[in-house]
Amino acid sequence: MISPTEPEYLLFRDLAKQELGLDWTRDKKYLLETRLGPRLEHLGISSFTAYHQHLQQLGSVDEKQYFHNAITTTKTGFYRDKEDFAFFRKKVLPQVYADDFAESSPAIRFWSAGCSSGEEPFSLLFEALEELEQRRRYQKPFDLRILGSDVNTDMLSIGENALYLDHQMEDLPEFIREKYFRHAAGTGRTAYQVVSEVRSQVQYRHFNLLDRRYPIATRFQVIFFRNVLYYLNRPLRQPLLNRLSDYLLPKGWLFLGNVETGYSIPGMQKIHSNIFCKTP
Structure with a gap:
């Protein structure tokens, strides 16, 4: 070699x-x-x-x-760092839905920045759908969309196909597997695919977070930007965090990786060492 x-x-x-x-x-x-x-x-x-x-x-x-x-580093997984998803489930989603269902046509937008092969945006989607199911009594139309972005086109292709091997799904709750996946025949291996009506709610885009402009025309209630900052050159980190905060709606949430601590972001309150909330 x-x-x-x-x-x-x-x-x-x-x-x-x-x-x-x-x-x-x-x-x-x-x-x-x-x-x-x-x-x-x-x-x-x-x-x-x-x-x-x-x-x-x-x-x-x-x-x-x-x-x-x-x-590029591509390590990821469904419900990676479960404590983040527990906070997302218990604290963030109830606030997001309470605010948005007060609107006539609620639009819910989450962004997984550095999404790798799609496990993170799908985990966000599963949690959002489960919370929404508990709120059916509102009987309002809703528009839930999740953006997954990455610089690695090989990983984005996996997310777009939403096809995962059995060992990649070990951390998924059994009821999530049964509800949102179907066995994929003809792959030669034990594989499962996210059902089409669900995977259509995640959109994948290829771009570099260092680009001068992002192909994004909306702002988000939640951005997951986890385990990316750690690999970046230090002078780039704070400006990038400041830039991402501009893509959050008031009261929006930004999640970093568990080892990505010690940062402060103008206009955002630090709730935990790696979780921030934008001031209204």
């Missing part, structure tokens, strides 16, 4: 920082070797220097996306 030299590693460290804002203060040479070494062999490229030059060429958009997909 082709291995990067130290100067080559530094080239790609700078490229990852420039394009995705990634902080490679810890040695990531192994990541280049294991995830991109086979790619170089497939392309017939003999060194990481030559591959770096290849990425800079005009018309290399598809290969640049392959590079982005290869170096």
Whole structure:
């Protein structure tokens, strides 16, 4: 397998920082070797220097996306960090529904920023639907939509297909599995797919949170931005948090990862170390 030299590693460290804002203060040479070494062999490229030059060429958009997909962290799971979802269920959803059902045509919008393969936005959706079911007595039409965004197109494709293997669903409550999934035949493995009428309520979009403009024309009651900040270059973190807060409605909620603590955001109250609420 082709291995990067130290100067080559530094080239790609700078490229990852420039394009995705990634902080490679810890040695990531192994990541280049294991995830991109086979790619170089497939392309017939003999060194990481030559591959770096290849990425800079005009018309290399598809290969640049392959590079982005290869170096991003994709770990996720249904109901990951259950304490966040417990707070979301007990505190956030009742407030969101109480406020929105006071409107004539309630529109409910959540955003999973850095959604990976879709488990997080679907977890938000399942919780929202379960809470809504308890409020059927209102007999009002509602418009519930969840946005999942990521820079990794491979992961977004998984979310769009909403197809998950049995081991990926181990943390799902049994009644959620039975209610919102159907066995997917013909996959060659034990797999389940989110039912079509439910998965249509999650929309996936590919964009980089470092982009100057986001393809978003709405504001949200809730943004989950968990376990992304940790991987970003430190000077980018606070401006990005400030920017995301602009996409929240008054009284909107922002969730960070459990290890992403110690931040303050103008115009937002810190409720827990990783949970913020926008002032009305």
